[in-house]
Amino acid sequence: DARVTQTPRHKVTEMGQEVTMRCQPILGHNTVFWYRQTMMQGLELLAYFRNRAPLDDSGMPKDRFSAEMPDATLATLKIQPSEPRDSAVYFCASGLISLNTEAFFGQGTRLTVV
C-alpha cells in the first residue's frame, strides 16, 4: 500500500531551535508539495518540487524556512530559527502530476513551538 510518509508525527520545540521535517514521497512520483495548515490561514502552499527541482517556494518565509530534495526518496523542510507562529501542521504531498492525477498526502507533522 503506497503512501507518503512523514516524520516526525509530532514535534515540540523551543523557540529558536532548528526543526527538520522529513517526507518520503510515493515511489515514482515526480512532484512534491509542502503545505502548512493553521486554523487562521487554512492550507497554504509553502513549496513545490518537480523532478526534485524547486518550482515555486513563494509561499515560504525565506529568512527562516528552507526546502530541499536531496534525492527522489526524501524531501525536507527546515525552520531555523523556529518561532511560536510557526506552530501548525505541515503536510507533504506527492503526485505523478504529468498524468494529471491527484496528489497523495502524508499524515502531517504537528509542530508546536513554545
Add this chain to the structure above:
Amino acid sequence: AQTVTQSQPEMSVQEAETVTLSCTYDTSESDYYLFWYKQPPSRQMILVIRQEAYKQQNATENRFSVNFQKAAKSFSLKISDSQLGDAAMYFCAYRKGTYKYIFGTGTRLKVLA
C-alpha cells in the same frame, strides 16, 4: 488570482440522510481540475472525488457525487446515505494543469446518529 470559497463552516446531517456541501471558485482559466478532500480527526487528507473541467458529466464515486456548474463556477459535493464515518472536515480544491492546489477553508461535517 484563483480563489476557492466554502461558505459553510459547519454542516450537520442525520445518519442515512443526504447532505450537500457548497464550493465556489474564481478563475479565468478554461481547463482545470477540482477536488474534494476529506480530513478526519486522524489528519490524513483523503481524496473523495475529482472533476476535470472539460468534462460535462458530473463525477460520481459510490455515495459521493458532485454538481459541477462551470459557468457559475460552482462545485458542490453531495453525500448520500450519510454514515458516521463521513464525519470530517471537507476541503474543496482547485488545480490548474500540473500546478499547485488552492484549497478552500473547509466545511466541518457532523453526522448525527
